[in-house]
Structures are given as C-alpha cells and as structure tokens.
Amino acid sequence: MAAKVALSPGSQSQKVDSIFAKPLINQTLATPAKVFQFVQKCVDDGKTVNLFNEIKENIITNGLKYSLATGDWGKANATGTRAGVSQVLDRLTYASTLSHLRRLNSPIGREGKLAKPRQLHNSQWGMMCPAEILEGLACGLVKNLELMVYVTLGSAANPILEFLEWSTENFK
Template identity: 30%
Template sequence: PYIAKVFSESPQYRVPHLIEKRKDGVIFISFARVLRLPVTILMKALGITRDKDIMKMICGDEERFFGDIYMNLYETSEIKTQEDALEFIGKKVGITQEKAKKIQRASEIIDRFLFPHIGNKRRDRILKAYFLSRAVRKLLKLAYGMIGEDDKDHYANKRLRLCGDLMESLFRVVFRTFVTDIKYNFERLIRRGKLPPLETIVRSQLLTSRIRSAMATGEWVGERTGVCQALNRLNQFILLSQLRRVVSLLTTGRENFEARDVHPTHYGRICPAQTPEGTNVGLRKHLALMCEISTEPTMKEETLLKKLEKIGLRRIGA
C-alpha cells in the first residue's frame, strides 16, 4: 500500500492523519477516533456530494486517475447525501444514539479534529475538502510513479519551534486549565450555598508551578522537548553555542540513522560537526553561526494573494 501522513497542528492540539491506498485501490483516511474511513465518504461529509465534483477535485485533468476514483465511488455508492455520510461516520466512531445525535457528533469531530490547522468552523469544510483532494492526488501520483517519496529529513519539510512558540502554547494550555479550575471551585462552593471570596477560588500557584515545571524539565505541550538550562555567560562562544542549540523530537532510544546523519540541506543552517556523542548523537544540533530564523512573513498576505492571482491562480469559491 501507498501511505501519506499529514501532521496537522492547531494551537490546542496536534492531530496525525494517515491516508493510505490499498492494493485493491480503495483509499482510506484515519484521524483521531476515525479509523479507515473511505475518502469519498469524507468528501461527501464535507459537503462535496456530487460524484462529478469529487472526480474533478481529486483528479483535475489527470485522466489516468479516473479509474481509481470511479472504483472508490462505486464502493461507497450507497452513501449519497451529506447526512448519510455524517451518519456513517457517527456509526464508525461507535455512537449508538439516534440519527440526529450521530450526525451532530460526526460534525463536531470533522470540525475539530480534521485538519485543525485549516480551521474548526463549518465554513472551513470546503477548504478541508480541497486540502484532502490535493493530498489524495499526490498519493495517486506517487502510486503511478509520477513523483518520488518525500524526504522527511529535508529541511524544507521541517520547522524550528522557538522559545516564544513553546511558551505561547504552554501558556494557552495552562491558562485554560487555570480558568477551568476557578470555574470548578466557584460552582462547588455555590452549590453549598456560599458566596466565595476571590482568593478562595483562585489557586494562584497553578500558573506559576506549571510554567516552572516545563522550564525545569524541558517537557512542553504536545510532547515537545526544548532545551532548558542555566545560561552560561563565561564567554561569548559558550553563550552563542547555548542560544543556538536545536533538539530533535526523536527519542534517544530510536536508531533512525537518516534522522541523525548530516543532510545536504543542513549546509548554511545546521553545524555538521557539533553534536554530542552517545545516544544523543545527531539529535542535539547547533545552528550555523550565520543562520537566521524568519519569524515574520516577508510579504503581507494580501500582497502575496494578488501576485498569485496575477499568475493565474484563483481563490477557492471565486
């Protein structure tokens, strides 16, 4: 089988998606609690209910893909409407209540956990359908030998999370916990017939202790690890070395040689020589001295969109 993996990340959580094309040609997607869901059913659940539109979105002008998508549409031909597709997903995740409840829960799962980086509103479903169709098209291109496999160690496919990103994610999660804790304490005391003063329902150390814990252990939100240590200002070289340290997400127990080895795209970005010995070799690296990390786009979004429209691209829904 051919496999495509998408790791979609929103400020709240990170959801891995697996799209696979089996030997019999059926294409499935798995994400969150939804396992091995036919892609054509998901497209209908996202509002693309006409077979013609599904064909056009996935295949484009590539006629050699028509047979694969025809076969997938035939396999799921009993699902005709968006309601049918949502009810099917509701059954798939084990909801045993009435039809309306299945549709409601399936809608919530699609909006919250399907490609959360795109959005979590109902209006974002069409964008998710386009994203899914492009992912399936790329998988079919791989199956037909039109493109090669992606190199996941290529630095174009990687992003560095800086301390500000990690602190932002941590604060968002901890603050949500903080608010939930205040609400729980307030409701608990109100049920007893008391009107509690503010200092009794607010645990002031909750925010501080969680942030200190993350900085002390280097364990951040989403199972991410970051470099946390006392900054050594003995001389300028040690200071620069510590500030430019990079840690991989891989655990030290994995033997992944390709991830630990020097990649050609490290040139000018990652120092090829400076890495510790032992189990951390290749997992703890240092930025090259002249490397800079872009934190803001160099062009405004609207300006970029206008330039893309000039070369022939059109906005979705236009």
C-alpha cells in the first residue's frame, strides 16, 4: 500500500492536483513498510538512518518532462490520463500565435450533437469572440477571447474597499 498525500480540498487548482500532483507525490514517497524495513536494517547494522535514500527524486522531474513532451498529463499508460493538455505553440504568423494563446477549450466531448454548449452564453458576450470559430467537430467548443479582453491576475482590495465605503451611506 502506497503512502497517500492529502492536498487541501479548497485548493483552487484541485483538478490539476488530482490529475497530476497526487499520483506523482504518491510515487515519490516510498511505502511505509519499505521505510520501516530500511530503518530496521540500518538500526540492525549500526548505520545512521538516511531517509533521503528512500525518496526517488527524479519522479517529479521525469513526470513533468513526459507530460510536456507528449501532452498527456497523468501516469503513462494508465487510466485517467488527459490527452492534449499541453500543445506546441503555433508560430506560423503573429495573428495565429495570438489566436492560439487566447484559445479556450471546453471540456465537452466532440461527438455530442447538442447545440447549447456550442453557442455563446449571454454572459460571454464581450469576452468571447463570436466570429472566430473552428470548423468541424470542435465547432463552438473551442472559443477565443476577444481582441480587447484583458485578464487580470489579481488586484489590491484596499481601493475597492475604500470606494465601497466612500459610496455607501451610514444607515445607523
């Protein structure tokens, strides 16, 4: 039985953790029985216990190299791997590079014939481009950000709180 690693359930990247991090961390750590045998052998032989010999340090590096090289994230030849997570950047022209960087892929199967997931939702207008659509099975499932969309990575809360305090009345 392998050692299990519990990652925080409230993690923002919980999907990535479950697909990639958990299996690699569980592979990196040796089983408790093997660790116990190793410690017992060191104590019996009178040697110092060095647990760094029991940790496989190249598992995470090799896993990342494999995943970035093939695009398949997860264990090699195992169920639950996701194909096409990483792709080679299209650098044919500047416009195609920008289009490739602003592409959003819906996690819905291509073989479905439903029209609703392929249409733009009302909340997506102004952020998703209604004109740049792929043809074929991925029609409407791969969407592109509009040219003028700016994605923020985070902002300070103080200016927003000051604005809210300034614009509200005191209702005491």
